[in-house]
Amino acid sequence: MAGAAPGVTARRDRSWLRRYAALSIAAALVTMGLKGAAFALTGSVGMLSDAVESGVNLAGAVLALAVLTIAARPADAGHTFGHSKAEYFSSIVEGLLVLLAALAILWTALGRVLDPQPLEHVGLGLLALTAAAAVNLVVARTLTAAGRQHDSITLEADGQHLMTDVWTSAGVILGVGLVRLTGWAVLDPLVAAAVAVHIAVIGYHLVARSVAGLMDAAVPAEEQAALERVMRAYRARRVDFHALRTRQAGSRRFITVHMLVPGDWTVHDAHHVAEDFEGDVRLALGDAIVTTHLEPIEDEISMSDVHEGTV
16 A cells, blocks of 8 residues: 555665676686686595586576576566566576585495595695685675575575585595595595585575475564564554465565454545555565555454354
8 A cells, every 4th residue: 555665666676686696607617617627636526526516506606697687677567576486496496406416426426435546636636625615605605695685595595505515615625635644535435425415405405495485485483573563563553453464475575464443434544554554564574565455343343243152
């Protein structure tokens, strides 16, 4: 009913988020080069697996850029609620890519466990891999923070994907370092396999969260609590609520609720209270589309009496 709250229009223009996807692409290209050089120097299967994961990062970053471009489009006749759900498709694909990378690492590691190979030029390889991990760490934290701040599951998924790459690199650095210290070549693929299991779990959670979004899951518990606080304030004004429904699509929240007002109120009065309520919900939840349906509260009281058998 009410007009957009201050700042909502600016939050809906999300095209500028694409700069983060461009940052992710640049990081993937840089780290692929560093990890490829590390593998060429050492022959480490762990470093090869890490380079493969950076290739997956690059594919995910390109997909994120495309999806953020689609999600930033305004609502149109064919998509009256906007295009924000496009971000969930990117997150699902990103999660699946993480799972595929984990399987590829496990497969490669298994072969090297059965046939361990000596490593060469370990010092230079570790230096290159450490530099790649540092780049990914900075970019991962930047993307994850931006994704949480702006409710972009695409950026958050991309950031978490890069963070798995950091853990992969850390595991590989540990494994290769232990090989150099002990001479046990089998430690290289064993560490790679352990890291692969870790990133597979993260990939699973990315897919599960995205599927929940596509299935119109309710807004998070903390936002439902904020919504309840707003309704509690209006109950003090002789207003009640029922039939509350919430869902989230990317950065957008959709709230529908029946608003029960005294029957002696004029339409004008009830309408303005509903507008105030919708504005307060938007202030509490951010970029929300709020739909209220007005009903006389006496009808609800009468139905309660029927159910209790008093009339």
